[in-house]
Amino acid sequence: MPPPRLARSARRAGPALESQSDVAATGSLPRTDRRRRIDLSGLVDLVLPRACAGCAGPSQSLCPECVDNLIGACFDGGPVPALPYPPPLRLQSVWAAAAYEGTLTTVLRAYKDDGRRDLLPWLSALLEQSLTALILVRGVPAGSIVVPLPSSVRANRFRGDRPVEALVADAAGRVGLSTVRGLRMRRRVRDAVGLRSAERMSNIADAMAGDARLLKGQQVVLADDIMTTGASMAEAQRAVRSAGGVVVGRVVVASAARTVMAESLPFPRQLG
Known part of the structure; x- marks a missing residue:
């Protein structure tokens, strides 16, 4: 569960998620909703990091190669x-x-x-x-x-x-x-x-x-x-x-x- 501050930020970002039907109808996001989506993306990065901590490659925590390297250090x-x-x-x-x-x-x-x-x-x-x-x-x-x-x-x-x-x-x-x-x-x-x-x-x-x-x-x-x-x-x-x-x-x-x-x-x- 995210800390209370992050949870409140997620609630504030909620309208951006609810605007998907409007996007489909108009083909674009209103400027305020676009900003909220960017904020929510940053929130997801904080909660679920998208870079491997070992090599900075795309991964949630550690990529398979870095896991192998970690095991190899044992x-x-x-x-x-x-x-x-x-x-x-x-x-x-x-x-x-x-x-x-x-x-x-x-x-x-x-x-x-x-x-x-x-x-x-x-x-x-x-x-x-x-x-x-x-x-x-x-x-x-x-x-x-x-x-x-x-x-x-x-x-x-x-x-x-x-x-x-x-x-x-x-x-x-x-x-x-x-x-x-x-x-x-x-x-x-x-x-x-x-x-x-x-x-x-x-x-x-x-x-x-x-x-x-x-x-x-x-x-x-x-x-x-x-x-x-x-x-x-x-x-x-x-x-x-x-x-x-x-x-x-x-x-x-x-x-x-x-x-x-x-x-x-x-x-x-x-x-x-």
Whole structure:
């Protein structure tokens, strides 16, 4: 269902649709009706994007070729426990479903920064695989909660919503886990693009705070969209523990090329 504002716009555009018989009789649209039809066309573009998010070709969300590319980014055999190299201090393995490269990179950026929320089901399915791998191989205590890594205030303001939180909540719901917004950014951080591993660690150090009212005594699975140097995941782990929580697992949609498999574990191919 479209948001209320869009629904009202659609109702205002209604007369343009009702004028089809007049068009057939006269062969043209009155100028006011023509303008309304253009407005309605723009509304449809907002609700049902007409370009593939991967290659910009004609498609509703992803064209068949980009779907194949997305599947191709997934690790053979299913998600893997990965660690950045060099790994941040005390960070343990993070389950990732795919490599952060190619089409998946474009799709994640489109989802987060270009407003392509229609891509949520595709990305949620990948994060669901990471959660499933964690549960099957490592085990997650009953009653565990999933806590998404927080975005900066600036990013939330730019995007107008919280796409990563929505992604995490959808994937967690698929495996029967609850999501809690237990972390927040308590200070501003620099844009991490272009920063080296040590610089990212310094940039994010002590930047997150955990809500002890929500996290104390809880078994926590940390979740995010991507892992590059692991600095944010390590900081989130520290913040949860400072708030009295226990981190029992870490998952992401994708890990960057600099990450390596933390250990060699068999995993059923049917989940890949």
